[in-house]
Amino acid sequence: MVASQLQLDSAGGAGADAATEQMTALESLVRRAVREQPVWDFHTHLYPPSFGTPFSGAANGADPKGLMLWGIDELLTYHYLVAEVFRVVPARQLPYDDFWRMTKSEQADHIWKHLFLERSPISEACRGVLTTLQRLGLDPGDRDLQGYRGWFAQQDPNRQIDRVMEIAGVSRITMTNAVFDDNERQRWLENQDVGADSRFAAVLRFDPLLCDWPHAAARLTEWGYPVGPTLDDEGVEQGRRFLRDWISRTRAIYCAVSLPPEFLYDGMEDSRISSQVLRRIVAPVLEETNMPLALMIGSKRGVNPQLRDGGDMVGLADVASVARICADLPRNRLFCTMLARENQHELAVAARKFRNLMVFGCWWFVNNPSLIDEITRMRVELLGVSFIPQHSDARVLDQLIYKWDHSRELIANVLVDKYRDVAATGWRPTEAEIRRDVRLYFHDNMANFLASP
Numbered sequence: 001m002v003a004s005q006l007q008l009d010s011a012g013g014a015g016a017d018a019a020t021e022q023m024t025a026l027e028s029l030v031r032r033a034v035r036e037q038p039v040w041d042f043h044t045h046l047y048p049p050s051f052g053t054p055f056s057g058a059a060n061g062a063d064p065k066g067l068m069l070w071g072i073d074e075l076l077t078y079h080y081l082v083a084e085v086f087r088v089v090p091a092r093q094l095p096y097d098d099f100w101r102m103t104k105s106e107q108a109d110h111i112w113k114h115l116f117l118e119r120s121p122i123s124e125a126c127r128g129v130l131t132t133l134q135r136l137g138l139d140p141g142d143r144d145l146q147g148y149r150g151w152f153a154q155q156d157p158n159r160q161i162d163r164v165m166e167i168a169g170v171s172r173i174t175m176t177n178a179v180f181d182d183n184e185r186q187r188w189l190e191n192q193d194v195g196a197d198s199r200f201a202a203v204l205r206f207d208p209l210l211c212d213w214p215h216a217a218a219r220l221t222e223w224g225y226p227v228g229p230t231l232d233d234e235g236v237e238q239g240r241r242f243l244r245d246w247i248s249r250t251r252a253i254y255c256a257v258s259l260p261p262e263f264l265y266d267g268m269e270d271s272r273i274s275s276q277v278l279r280r281i282v283a284p285v286l287e288e289t290n291m292p293l294a295l296m297i298g299s300k301r302g303v304n305p306q307l308r309d310g311g312d313m314v315g316l317a318d319v320a321s322v323a324r325i326c327a328d329l330p331r332n333r334l335f336c337t338m339l340a341r342e343n344q345h346e347l348a349v350a351a352r353k354f355r356n357l358m359v360f361g362c363w364w365f366v367n368n369p370s371l372i373d374e375i376t377r378m379r380v381e382l383l384g385v386s387f388i389p390q391h392s393d394a395r396v397l398d399q400l401i402y403k404w405d406h407s408r409e410l411i412a413n414v415l416v417d418k419y420r421d422v423a424a425t426g427w428r429p430t431e432a433e434i435r436r437d438v439r440l441y442f443h444d445n446m447a448n449f450l451a452s453p
């Protein structure tokens, strides 16, 4: 910015006009490239209709425990908004249990009333609902919740997936397939084609393996993989067999865990059960299946369990542990994101040291405009184009629209400044080069890292 400004100011007259024109052209090129590049969404909690949907819209057959969430009531009851509404409604007026006893539509009415009508919807999660409605062709200015409900009720969930992907510019959606979730596991066991929708890719998620071994061991044993509370050679073999079976059943493209801020890994001699499971079970299977592991670190689960999914807190993670894993397991590849703002710089520096580490996304509490801007700038400065700037973490299909609209705008702002800075030196990026870079950010870095041995 500073350099380009100086050059423009000193050029004067016609020269200055030409330089300004070039910069404007560069800016529109970058914005167009970011707008038009389809994105492979690295991490979501979305599912195709084969997993059932509690709200069937115009299609037949609602499944109350279905996993495909979409529509206005799901948008309004997103756990980010649940957490926000409890802040503004006094406990005596609405105890937690009373809220959870309401139907989904009653909860949505409650959130609409308190967060949209009785105060302005200017938080990022509230604004997201408005962006989504607007881009679906509904007018948020109408403030007509019943009207929006009517529109969604006429849609077919399967066709809504295509529509949303088209509007959001998403070419592929990556799921989070939690093998320790009974509802989801059962669906995989009952229907081997449940994950066969080509718009979606599966990811095997197994937090309890690393976070709660006694619980994981009991479940594995129950499922026919006998393992004990301490890890002997037989347990290691059974754990590996479990992972191999589920990777193959789900056709997962990578495996993933969310870890608490307290997660530590101290090196090859570390005897913590989580370190042993990582080194002896997870790492060897992922190496053999040529698959990366995604680590999402920094979520303190359930500091307020009354909020359910919205009750988790953020904590500072130990980046040095991630660096040690990268060093100790050079034949494994790690995707990594962290929840605390304060971890972002150290994590980007760690990625400069280890090419088996791919930083991704602005996760959850850092998925806010001011922080996306700050984090993305810092990452470009330290890592150039070698990271994955964003994932949506969408839980409700339609959220893909706002998550990507908002992030594209912010990523484009950063890139405009960065290309301007290099253009000011006389290095003029071509349109093809800009499009190549944006493709790396939105697709190829993920694809290449998944594929590379």
Ligand code: RAT
Pocket (backbone or CB within 6 Å): 045, 176, 258, 296, 309, 363, 364, 393, 395
């Ligand atoms: O961001 C979220 O919606 C969280 O609730 C979690 O899903 C988190 O992203 C996770 O994957 O654990």
Ligand code: ZN
Pocket (backbone or CB within 6 Å): 043, 044, 045, 176, 393
């Ligand atoms: Zn998530």
